[in-house]
Amino acid sequence: MDPAYLEHLISDVRSAVQHKEATQWRLDTVSAGGTAPTIGSDDDARVFAFPATADTAAYVAQFRNIDFSSLRNDLANIDLPVINQFDALADEARQTTSYRGLRKLFSSRPIEGERALAWMQSVDVSSIHTILSGIDAALGSTDHNEFIGLHIGSLKGQIEADLVRLTGWPIEWISADTINQHNQAVSSIQAARATEHALEAEVQRASRALCEKQAHEELVRTDISVLDHITDGRVRLGPLKHLTLPQIAAASPSELMTYDGVGEKTANQAIAAARSYSQDVINSQIPQINYQDKLPCTPYVTALANLLTYRDNLRDLPLNPLILAPVDPGTPVAIAGVNDLITSGTFQRPHRRIDSEEAWSLYAVRAAEFHAYGDSGAGTEVPEDIAEHIADITLRGTLHASLRGYQAFGAKFVLAQKKALIGDEMGLGKTMQALAVLAHLKEERKKHALVVCPPSLRINWQREITKFTDLPTYLIHGPNKDVALEAWKHNAGVAIAGFPETRANRLLEPAHIPQVDIVVVDEAHRAKNPHSQQSQGVKALTEAAEYAVYLTGTPLENRVSEFEVLLGYLDPAMNEKLDNVRGQSSGFKKAIAGIYLRRNQQDVLDELPPVVEIEEWVEPKPGDVDKYEDSVRRAHFMDMRQAFSGKESAKMERVLEILGDGAEAGKTIIFTYFRSVLDTLMMVLHDRAYGPIAGGVNHEERQKAVDAFSSAEAGAVLVCQITAASEGLNIQAANRVILIEPQLNPAVEAQAIARAHRMGQINTVEVHRLLTPNSVEERLVDMLANKRAVFDRFARDSVTADSNPEALDVSEAQLIHQVIKAERERLGETPRL
Structure with missing residues (x-):
């Protein structure tokens, strides 16, 4: 037997054996049935x-x-051994090739091999392949796993109906190229994310190094007597009192035992206690950025700057693209649900290294983002059951900013409670918390949001929403407001309306809006009067919406009852709850804890530089005194307040003196209540003045003035009417504030100061209060101290109350009456209005 012929024969028959086994597996697999082959899924597809x-x-x-x-019968009629048996027969058949020539004389005849050879020669390999290929075709594949006889196209209708039944979603047929284009995009996104993770690792390393350095400095300053608490006073520390904690922690027992009175036990205990305490101090550290002492934190700031600037390039990247297995060209593909596959665009994001000098320049304008990184949200306390609910919430949606920990907590508080008042102190980013809620709800298919705000803030809200989210906005204002409203109803997104629209536009009534998923009310204290039309409009919208969030840094301006009105809009049962706790010292706070959340700057912004408030008592000029006394005789309160702020007044001279240091003091905001004083300031300051920000100046012009001031050189002055600029504007570019005269409401002054002293400020903020002795201003300073006390007691710390809060406050009209009366009595005039 020719060996080549035999091997060819073995190969042919072996192929038939393998084909039968493959067909048997296919028959068993196909007859058992299967599920729809999935290559990827998420919550939406x-x-x-x-x-x-x-x-x-x-x-x-x-x-x-x-x-x-x-x-199965056709397959059973093909009598072939399994592959292992066939390989044994093939080995027997190979014995016949050696039984020839002289070997026949010295070896026995390979009878089994001859039988195996004869059997293989009798196998009709071609016919077997034909039969098996027919079975494969009937099943839907050949021996090479290629489709023949199975045409998905003819079955698409049935397949589609089954996939709809399986998923409950509509079905769309797409090409394999679409899948592969999506996968290429996902690969580039993953590469960009890998770069981001590498930069995050650099930040973490720099953070650990900075924290260890901070901890070391703290430990060096700490007296070793703290170890008494750890060891319950069992260790004799006297012989070691000249050492520092780091020195003890780094020492070996033999080194400490060289000091008189220190034995092996004392040395071991002192070292263990020092190391334990040191580790606790290291673990408790939060990296501190000090703009005035840059050297220790420069590596951390540089690493953060590289991470944050790289993240700027990632803002258009999908956050969670669908991960899919690759498919061969020509493969039919169906998608159930939302088709968010990426089929165009490149997501390559090269990284440019930033040096330390550029990093500090970036910090100067984006300090809030640097401090937001890794923020834990300390300073926020809520009842345990609410905290547990909040812990189960993961914020979703696209937000082009890093939330501070307390901001993320505030957004989750709203989502957990559905209706809430965020009363955070001015400058803590209440708007960003509301935007996080809007972005999250959009991901949950809550699409219709309505923002109600003071008219002057409509443009500001539109800018903030466009800058930090991907949500479309619609201004419900002007001649096209009805068109914008209809577009919002149809397309969803965020409608922005001023308070006047809530009382003047019947289309904003809940009956005319098919669905408001969430209403955001900015400066919500403006809706405190339950009898006003705009307050009633806000209340109706709040009741109609599934979610509502009120934002105000001054929930309590005059009367505690007005604060309770706002809480009652959010919770109709609030009045009854408060009636049940009258007279209880802690009952009021507990009753409103489920809808009222307030954090103060000192609780959550450790890095915020201080405010230095300076009361400057300016001696008036004789002519100003004459003008003032005439106003008192006429009992004209507003003239009394303006008497000391003329062009040639001592106050104007003092303003120029304060501004005399020019660029060394950075930039200044000047606030006044009166338009006449505003005009005087613009005239006196000439081209160094920006603005004015005042009533009657449209919102676009106000924002342009703020932008120009922010980009101006040091020494610039922004002139503002306090009632027009105390809400909504972010002016961290300024580090000095001048208040020309005291205001009737301390909350207005606090809001004005907060325009500059807010998250992102890196310089100490100076506040100069210009005051005139022996005048209405001195009386106001004394009387308004009571208003501040009322706020601190009832609203500053999420509210405490006693049984008669109304007795602690005076109205604005009463205050004016009392001031005029006191001044007339001081000047010997007849007390009258």
């Missing part, structure tokens, strides 16, 4: 691919009329 495989054939078999019994 599921993608199915139908390649030429037995798994696909098994799934679609339910839609085809296959006679499995007949196919």
Whole structure:
């Protein structure tokens, strides 16, 4: 027997044996049935691919009329051994090639091999392949796993109906190229994210190094007597009192035992206690950025700057793109649910290294983002049951900013409670918390949001929403407001309306809005009068919306009852709850804890530089005194307040003196209540003045003035009417504030100061209060101290109250009456209004 012929024969028959085994597996697989082959899924979509495989054939078999019994009979009629048995027969057959020539004289005849050879020669390999290929075709594949006889196109209707039944979502057929384009985009996104993770690791390393340095400095300053508490006073520390904690922690027992009175036990205990305490101090550290002492924190700031600037380039990247297995060209693919596949655009994001000098320049304008990194949200306390609910919430949605920990907590508080008042102190980013809620709800298909705000802030809200989210905005104002309202109803997004629209536009009534998922009310204290039309409009919208968030840094301006009105809009049962706790010292705070959240700057912004408030008592000029006394005789309160602020007045001279240091003091904001004083300031300051920000100046012009002031050189002055600029504007570019005269409401002054002293400020803020002795201003300073006390007691710390809060406050009209009366009595005039 020719060995080459034999090997060819073995190969042919072996192929038939393998084909039968493969066909047997396909028959078993397809007849068992299968599920729709999925290549990826998420909460919104599921993608199915139908390649030429037995798994696909098994799934679609339910839609085809296959006679499995007949196919099994056809397969059973093919009598072939299994592969292991065949390989044994082949080895026997190979013995026949050596039984020839002289070997026949010295070896026995290979009878089994001859039988095996004869059997292989009798096998009709071609016919077997034909039969098996027919079975494969009936199942939907050949011996090479290629589709023949199975046409997905003819079964799409049945497959689509089954996928709808399976997922409950509509079905769209897409090409394999779409999948592969999506996968290429995802790969580039993953590469960009890998770079981001590498930069995050650099930040973490720099953070650990800075924290260890901070801890070391703290430990060096700490007296070793703290170890008494750890050891319960059992260790004799006297002989070691000249050492520092780091020195003890780094020492070996033998080194400490060189000091008189220190034995092995004392040395071991002192070292263990020092190391334990040191580790606790290191673990408690939060990296501190000190703009005045840059050297220790420069590596951390530089690493953060590289991370934050790189993240700027990632803002258009999908956050959680669908991960899909690759598919071969030509493979039919179906997607159920939302088709968010990425089929265009490149997501390559090269990284440019930033040096330390550029990093500090970036910090100067984006300090809030630097401090937001890794913020834990300390300073926020809520009842335990609410805290547990908040812990279960993960913020979703696209927000192009880093939230501070307390801001993320505030957004989750709203989501957990659905209706809430965020009363954070001015400058803590209440707007960003509301935007986080809007972005999250959009991901949950809560699409219609309505922002109600003072008219002057409509543009500001539109800018903030556009800058930090991907939500479309619609201004409900001007001649096209009805068109904008209809577009919002149809397209969803965020409608922005001023308080006047809530009382003047019937289309904003809940009956005319099909669905408001969330209403955001900025400067919500403006809705405190339950009898006003705009307050009633806000209340109706609040009741109609599933979610509502009120934002105000001054929930209590005059009367505690007005604060309770706002809480009652959010919770109709609030009045009853408060009635039940009258007279209880802690009952009021507990009753409103579920809807009222307030954090103060000192609680959550450790890095915020201080405010230095300076009361400057300016001696008036004789002419100003004459003008003032005439106003008192006429009992004209507003003239009394303006008498000391003329062009040639001592106050104007003092303003110029304060501004005399020019660029050394940075930039200044000047606030006054009166338009006449505003005009005087603009005239006196000439071209160094920006603005004015005042009533009658449209919102676009106000924002332009703020932008120009922010980009101006040091020494610039922004002139503002306090009632027009105390809300909504972010002016961290200024580090000095001048208040020309005291205001009737301390909350207005606090809001004005907060325009500059807010998250992102890196310089100490000077506040100069210009006051005139022996005048209405001195009386106001004394009387308004009571207003500040009322706020601190009832609203500063999420509210405490006693049984008669109304008795602690005076109205604005009463205050004016009392001041005029006191001044007339001081000047010997008849007390009258």
